[in-house]
Ligand SMILES: [Zn+2]
């Protein structure tokens with residue numbers, strides 16, 4: 001039987017004799033194994049959504065939004081205008097002068113809160129509002145919006161309020177303008193052409209067949225499930241809009257604003 005000294009010298013000899021390539025391979029295998037164990041995949045960087053002061057940071061697994069809309073509706077504006085009266089981010093001047101609509105981006109309803117879980121509050125604009133807004137209590141940033149139309153598949157981020165770190169390269173231009181009838185007609189006509197080739201021309205926007213196609217593409221992109229690895233057992237992307245609302249106690253406060261009315 002070998003004593004410890006013999007065993008050590010045998011091991012040293014084996015290590016010295018091991019070809020460098022084998023050592024490299026072992027290191028590579030170890031790194032790959034660690035990556036799998038940590039849930040790392042070659043899928044690009046995740047997207048981050050944070051409040052203006054940085055206390056709340058939310059991570060979405062996908063590197064890009066699934067859809068992008070330029071929205072001219074009263075409610076999107078009113079949500080941000082109300083938050084601004086409480087110290088939240090101001091509405092951009094270009095939105096106020098109708099040079100561009102508010103920017104809405106959509107991610108799959110599958111995320112994790114990296115920090116600031118205790119700083120979330122939930123609001124609806126008025127009693128019969130279908131949408132629920134998640135707002136940070138630290139700096140009144142509107143972080144996320146849920147609506148029945150999203151069918152718990154996706155969430156909306158208003159990038160004019162929240163900070164959005166994502167890859168916009170493939171979806172730089174919005175896919176769709178909505179509620180253009182709420183904008184001055186001349187300003188609507190002057191809006192930039194969309195990724196779909198659509199303009200703000202009301203004749204194009206209100207074309208029934210064109211609208212049908214656009215909403216079909218919204219459903220295809222936004223109702224598609226999150227990537228399987230992000231929702232598999234043990235994945236840390238375990239939060240949804242519903243789960244964070246429940247964790248916060250389930251209360252949604254009604255603000256009580258009249259549709260289209262200016263926010264005092
Ligand atoms: Zn904040």
Ligand SMILES: [Zn+2]
Nearest residue numbers: 071072073076
């Ligand atoms: Zn809107």
